[in-house]
Amino acid sequence: MRPQVPSRESLFKVVEEMSDDQVAEVLDFARFIQSRTEKKGKVIVKTGSFENFKKLSGIVSLGGDAVVDSENYWD
Numbered sequence: 242m243r244p245q246v247p248s249r250e251s252l253f254k255v256v257e258e259m260s261d262d263q264v265a266e267v268l269d270f271a272r273f274i275q276s277r278t279e280k281k282g283k284v285i286v287k288t289g290s291f292e293n294f295k296k297l298s299g300i301v302s303l304g305g306d307a308v309v310d311s312e313n314y315w316d
Contacts, residue, residue, distance in 0.1 A: 256264055300314060 256267060259267065
């Protein structure tokens with residue numbers, strides 16, 4: 242026998258009581274579940290916030306010596 246699946250209404254009631262940060266986590270998880278069921282061969286582009294990408298700026302300099310660059314980064 243299959244377990245009873247909670248209704249969308251039950252889910253919505255729980256989500257309404259959550260903080261904005263918790264709702265963001267639930268949405269992220271729901272999108273993850275949704276992405277697992279997408280058709281294979283389709284390109285999926287994952288995005289991130291500008292602030293996260295901004296932190297990466299300047300870590301790597303193109304055209305230089307990667308070993309020297311990485312040593313300078315970690316010093």
